[in-house]
Amino acid sequence: MTIEKLKKMNKGKVTHIERVANEMFLIKIKTAPDFSSKPGQFISILCDGHTMRRPFSIMNFAKGNCSTAPDYGVISLLFKKKGDGTAYISALKVGDTVDFIGAMGNGFSLNNEKILLVGAGVGVAPVYYLKKYLNDAPRLIAGFQNADEIPACLKDEIDFISTDDGSGGGQGKGSIIDFLEEEIREYQPDRICVCGPHIVLKLTSEIAKAHDIPCEVAMEKTMACSIGVCRGCVITLNKNGKLENASVCKDGPVFLGEEVVW
Amino acid sequence: MVDLSVKKEKLFLKNPIMTASGTFGYADEFEDFIDVSRLGAVVTKAISLKPRPGNSWNRVIEVTSGMINSIGLENVGIEKFISDKLPVLRKKNIDFVVNLAGSGMDEYVELARICDANKIHAVELNVSCPNVKSGCLEFGTDARTLGELVKSVREVYNGCLIVKLTPNVTRIEDIALAAQENGADAVSAINTLKGLGMKLSFKNGKFYREQVIGGFSGMAVKPVALGVVNRLKSVLDIPVIGLGGIASMQDVLEFFAVGADAVQIGTANFTTPDISVRIIDELSAFMEENGFRTLEELKAVLRHFSPR
Ligand SMILES: Cc1cc2nc3c(=O)[nH]c(=O)nc-3n(C[C@H](O)[C@H](O)[C@H](O)COP(=O)(O)OP(=O)(O)OC[C@H]3O[C@@H](n4cnc5c(N)ncnc54)[C@H](O)[C@@H]3O)c2cc1C
Ligand SMILES: Cc1cc2nc3c(=O)[nH]c(=O)nc-3n(C[C@H](O)[C@H](O)[C@H](O)COP(=O)(O)O)c2cc1C
Ligand code: FES
Numbered sequence: 001m002t003i004e005k006l007k008k009m010n011k012g013k014v015t016h017i018e019r020v021a022n023e024m025f026l027i028k029i030k031t032a033p034d035f036s037s038k039p040g041q042f043i044s045i046l047c048d049g050h051t052m053r054r055p056f057s058i059m060n061f062a063k064g065n066c067s068t069a070p071d072y073g074v075i076s077l078l079f080k081k082k083g084d085g086t087a088y089i090s091a092l093k094v095g096d097t098v099d100f101i102g103a104m105g106n107g108f109s110l111n112n113e114k115i116l117l118v119g120a121g122v123g124v125a126p127v128y129y130l131k132k133y134l135n136d137a138p139r140l141i142a143g144f145q146n147a148d149e150i151p152a153c154l155k156d157e158i159d160f161i162s163t164d165d166g167s168g169g170g171q172g173k174g175s176i177i178d179f180l181e182e183e184i185r186e187y188q189p190d191r192i193c194v195c196g197p198h199i200v201l202k203l204t205s206e207i208a209k210a211h212d213i214p215c216e217v218a219m220e221k222t223m224a225c226s227i228g229v230c231r232g233c234v235i236t237l238n239k240n241g242k243l244e245n246a247s248v249c250k251d252g253p254v255f256l257g258e259e260v261v262w
Numbered sequence: 263m264v265d266l267s268v269k270k271e272k273l274f275l276k277n278p279i280m281t282a283s284g285t286f287g288y289a290d291e292f293e294d295f296i297d298v299s300r301l302g303a304v305v306t307k308a309i310s311l312k313p314r315p316g317n318s319w320n321r322v323i324e325v326t327s328g329m330i331n332s333i334g335l336e337n338v339g340i341e342k343f344i345s346d347k348l349p350v351l352r353k354k355n356i357d358f359v360v361n362l363a364g365s366g367m368d369e370y371v372e373l374a375r376i377c378d379a380n381k382i383h384a385v386e387l388n389v390s391c392p393n394v395k396s397g398c399l400e401f402g403t404d405a406r407t408l409g410e411l412v413k414s415v416r417e418v419y420n421g422c423l424i425v426k427l428t429p430n431v432t433r434i435e436d437i438a439l440a441a442q443e444n445g446a447d448a449v450s451a452i453n454t455l456k457g458l459g460m461k462l463s464f465k466n467g468k469f470y471r472e473q474v475i476g477g478f479s480g481m482a483v484k485p486v487a488l489g490v491v492n493r494l495k496s497v498l499d500i501p502v503i504g505l506g507g508i509a510s511m512q513d514v515l516e517f518f519a520v521g522a523d524a525v526q527i528g529t530a531n532f533t534t535p536d537i538s539v540r541i542i543d544e545l546s547a548f549m550e551e552n553g554f555r556t557l558e559e560l561k562a563v564l565r566h567f568s569p570r
């Protein structure tokens with residue numbers, strides 16, 4: 001048993017926590033030096049008094065040789081306050097310890113294709129990480145309900161923003177899905193990567209398929225273990241006509257959209 | 263070094279800390295967190311004759327100090343277990359118990375026969391899963407049917423035969439005695455309680471409801487489990503493996519105090535994936551510090567205070 005293999009049990013310190021939109025928070029956690037992650041992977045946080053850890057996509061993680069950079073070895077997460085677990089995390093203070101496991105799951109594929117990234121709501125987090133990981137090369141578009149829902153920390157980093165009610169200003173009014181055809185026509189991506197509510201994943205995947213563009217979707221499902229043993233987070237995949245189960249936590253959370261049984 | 267081993271009747275373990283079926287996969291999944299070979303034993307996810315896809319609805323929900331699951335015994339089936347999982351467990355020196363779930367008497371017997379042929383040292387009969395329509399629950403709730411099942415399995419299986427009991431019955435003593443009389447080597451208790459977990463929210467003038475009906479587990483069920491083990495110890499001679507809500511060394515000591523011979527850790531593996539080996543370390547440190555040389559010595563002292 002090597003140390004390398006045991007390192008998924010982690011503790012980190014909060015270095016920054018900030019409300020960045022309506023009920024939405026940015027938290028930064030300083031990790032142990034051996035932590036590593038890829039876009040699309042997630043961590044699962046232990047929330048005081050709760051049996052089930054809460055999973056969150058990594059929004060950024062700076063590793064590499066720039067050890068003097070302020071965010072070196074720091075995980076950023078973007079999360080929406082929903083219930084008790086996220087309320088607990090939102091109440092953490094700088095200096096508090098975060099007990100988490102990760103990085104868990106498989107991420108997006110990483111290559112130099114022309115990638116269109118689609119985020120909806122807090123789902124913008126993992127696709128933003130992919131953009132940063134690929135040195136800002138991909139195009140990132142994102143949809144939010146209204147102006148209050150747009151995370152201030154990402155506003156200038158998103159190439160195109162739509163809001164359901166148009167309150168987001170000059171860019172788009174309507175669901176991000178309404179702009180997808182146009183984006184595909186203009187940007188001509190080789191691949192689409194998307195994260196957001198179930199319906200956004202499904203529709204994006206369908207539109208991508210109609211254009212014959214491979215689409216990677218980052219799925220969500222309530223998790224009990226986050227490591228592939230409880231079978232609580234299982235979805236059905238259709239692999240060349242054969243139905244099979246896959247766990248979102250271990251086999252995912254990123255899947256090929258065309259294989260998911262929606 | 264203290265001696266943590268358990269040697270009672272046909273139950274042999276290097277230490278009393280096992281992990282519970284359905285909460286530990288087939289063990290290799292936990293290698294990112296602990297050295298699995300240190301565990302007293304790992305109980306595998308329930309295995310059936312044919313692979314099962316499991317339930318298709320929402321499968322898990324958190325409740326106060328616990329959770330509800332409705333997995334529906336999703337598993338790879340015995341054939342794949344023998345070909346893919348068994349060699350890994352053996353190669354890695356992991357002590358394990360195979361949890362078996364049949365949909366009828368014949369299937370249990372066939373599963374046990376296959377385990378015997380493959381020299382599997384211990385099996386745990388899951389006669390108590392609340393999440394599947396046909397099969398195993400009926401065996402766990404009727405003493406006579408369970409007796410027949412244990413007898414038939416005993417005829418084909420020579421290893422350590424553990425029967426896992428459901429708390430969802432009126433008189434668990436009768437069921438346990440039927441297992442003992444028909445050749446079980448040990449019982450384990452408890453499986454999950456029947457429950458319903460619900461989350462209601464009210465948004466924009468509308469209620470939203472999320473719910474899962476299934477097995478209730480986690481810290482909240484510990485008092486039920488302790489109560490059951492206490493009752494079982496008053497009627498049984500064979501070893502009792504206690505489980506239900508264990509999340510700390512203190513909990514383990516409480517199970518020893520009511521007479522448990524070994525324990526299993528279930529839902530707590532989700533909350534704290536390295537909890538099992540942490541408890542082993544804490545237990546041996548506690549014994550060392552306080553002059554208990556063997557687990558038997560510790561248990562004897564604890565049982566002295568056990569309620570009767
Ligand atoms: C792989 C993955 C990545 C995720 N990444 C992010 C992220 O980057 N930012 C973010 O804000 N949220 C993310 N989520 C969702 C986040 O985990 C839930 O919002 C959180 O667990 C809610 O916990 P709670 O105690 O506050 O809410 P609860 O009171 O437990 O529930 C509130 C609502 O949240 C949803 N929920 C609860 N538990 C989960 C869960 N385990 N998974 C998904 N939904 C759940 C349910 O719909 C529930 O009704 C992710 C989920 C998954 C599976
Ligand atoms: C997600 C999950 C899956 C389970 N699957 C099985 C199973 O396949 N076979 C079985 O005998 N028990 C199964 N159980 C029951 C546990 O082994 C254990 O009896 C129960 O959860 C009580 O212990 P705990 O409170 O420590 O979890 C499962 C429990 C959970 C939470
Ligand atoms: S959360 Fe347990 S298998 Fe995915």
